[in-house]
Amino acid sequence: xxxxxxxxxxxxxxxxxxxxxxxxxxxxxxxxxxxxxxxxxxxxxxxxxxxxxxxxxxxxxxxxxxxxxxxxxxxxxxxxxxxxxxxxxxxxxxxxxxxxxxxxxxxxxxxxxxxxxxxxxxxxxxxxxxxxxxxxxxxxxxxxxxxxxxxxxxxxxxxxxxxxxxxxxxxxxxxxxxxxxxxxxxxxxxxxxxxxxxxxx
Numbered sequence: 154x155x156x157x158x159x160x161x162x163x164x165x166x167x168x169x170x171x172x173x174x175x176x177x178x179x180x181x182x183x184x185x186x187x188x189x190x191x192x193x194x195x196x197x198x199x200x201x202x203x204x205x206x207x208x209x210x211x212x213x214x215x216x217x218x219x220x221x222x223x224x225x226x227x228x229x230x231x232x233x234x235x236x237x238x239x240x241x242x243x244x245x246x247x248x249x250x251x252x253x254x255x256x257x258x259x260x261x262x263x264x265x266x267x268x269x270x271x272x273x274x275x276x277x278x279x280x281x282x283x284x285x286x287x288x289x290x291x292x293x294x295x296x297x298x299x300x301x302x303x304x305x306x307x308x309x310x311x312x313x314x315x316x317x318x319x320x321x322x323x324x325x326x327x328x329x330x331x332x333x334x335x336x337x338x339x340x341x342x343x344x345x346x347x348x349x350x351x352x353x354x
Contacts, residue, residue, distance in 0.1 A: 209267035246275020250330030271326035275334020
């Protein structure tokens with residue numbers, strides 16, 4: 154793991170953990186204020202929630218899952234593509250995932266969600282673009298699978314969860330954040346398409 158070339162990842166990783174733990178266990182009022190409530194964003198113009206909700210997590214398990222994914226892919230991605238590109242992909246993915254959630258749930262007064270889901274998905278799928286054959290060991294599979302296959306399974310699980318799960322985790326942001334990350338990366342570095350295809354042809 155190359156930390157020297159990943160300063161922004163270190164900052165994001167540490168700040169997300171600290172903010173999430175502080176608000177989750179010590180400041181529930183801020184948790185309620187900062188979580189994404191599409192009805193409030195759309196009708197009451199609380200646009201800050203598109204960003205603040207990305208630094209909150211529903212519980213410690215949700216935080217660990219997201220931060221483990223960030224740890225395995227975020228540092229490597231920033232080291233490979235540079236801090237500026239990483240910064241753009243991370244926040245476009247986060248905000249885009251939340252915007253789609255607002256569009257889908259704007260009339261649901263009760264709906265609320267938290268998590269860096271969109272941003273993490275954008276980082277994950279951007280990493281897959283530059284290293285689709287990287288081997289990933291995913292529980293409960295007893296053998297590693299290529300990153301590109303994991304990406305497909307991840308999208309299927311995300312789509313299923315977004316339609317059937319009723320919790321405070323933003324499953325919709327997983328899907329649209331990942332797609333926004335892919336598109337952002339391709340716009341920033343069009344040659345990445347050739348890099349990805351070169352692994353297969």
